[in-house]
Amino acid sequence: MKVLITGATGLLGSHLIKQLQERGEQIRALVLPVENANKLTAQGVEVVRGDITDASTLKSAVQDIDLIFHLAGMMGMHRPLSDYRLVNVAGSENLYKAAQKAGVRRFVHTSSHTVYGLGYGRFMTENDPLRPNLDPYPITKVEGDRLIRRLMLNSDMETVILRPGTFFGPYDRLHFGRMAQKAKDGKVLLVGRGQNALPFCYVTDVVDGFMLGAYHKNAPGNVYNITNDKPLTQQEMYEAIAEAVGGPHPTIHLPYLPIYYGSIVAERIVAPLTHTKPLSSELGALMFGSDNRHSVEKARRELGFEPKVPLRQGIKLAAEWFNAGGMDQPSVTQASQNAPLAGALR
Secondary structure (H helix, E strand, O other), X not given: OEEEEEOOOOHHHXXXXXXXXXXXXXXXXXEOOOOOOHHHHHOOOEEEEOOOOOHHHOHHHHOOOOEEEEOOOOOOOOOOHHHHHHHHHHHHHHHXXXXXXXXXXXXXXXXXXXXXXXXXXXXXXXXXXXXXXXXXXXXXXXXXXXXHHHHHHOOOOEEEEEEEOEEEOOOOHHHHHHHHHHHHHOOOOEEOOOOOEOOEEEHHHHHHHHHHHHHOOOOOOEEEEEOOOOOOEHHHHHHHHHHHHOOOOOOOEEOHHHHHHHHHHHHHHHHXXXXXXXXXXXXXXXXXXXXXXXXXXXXXXXXXXXXOOOHHHHHHHHHHHHHOOHHHOOOOOHHHHHOOOOOOOO
16 A cells, blocks of 8 residues: 655654555655655655645645555644644644545544543543643644544545653653763653653554554444553553663652643743743643543554564663764754644654
């Protein structure tokens, strides 16, 4: 089949490409004009330049395509809600409609576990309401999720929505790299008692879920959580990372509520007045300080999905990349950070 990937230069995209090439698929990547696509070209991936926020650039990308993995989105950037909305909502709509018009057979859309909101302390299922926290990323991921679910009601294109956990692995500079650096430097500050579950999963398990979403006969018309349903606590995860990178075990705990409310003040009051990036965000405080778990029973039952990489093993694998100087290597998506809007997801 001919497969199009948006966000191909990101962490998930790079691992997904390996799986698709093992199947012998022909892969095309939609890449921003400013992004460095040398690695993709060297892998034999066809590169088409364009931007999901500009519908006029998408025709050549979707032409003769059978399957689309829509991974691209805006996250982890200190940008206004309108920018996030243009990428994560309008951009998704542009791509979906272009795919419909081109006769694409199946469309796999990337949502997020953050659409449920954070801190509920129980296993969230696909039937739970979407109640995003007040942050541009989850707000617009909910809007994009709902948009695709509306569009698929009147579409002949097979559509699958996947809600992955926060995935990590080698080449992950956004999450694991930062956590590992803090652990190595002995600068980990545990939020609260540290016994809260963190919503992390290893990247190849997420790839397995996406492959099932793309090829399984039961997937079209459905929404699935894709994550590891045996999470580590905040304390366990940081201790495992510290051990893997040779750092001291974390011992300093900060009270959760002051961190949480302080991040709200910093983000909503101080940052707009000073035009600076807040040291802590509300989303970050909730992600690391509250208890977050997600059920994969639906994907397990209907698709046969099963997380294969225990999180402690995943930490060791990611640490090998970090210990080899991974954070000192230039980021594949470095150019996209200077792009006006869109960029590769994670």
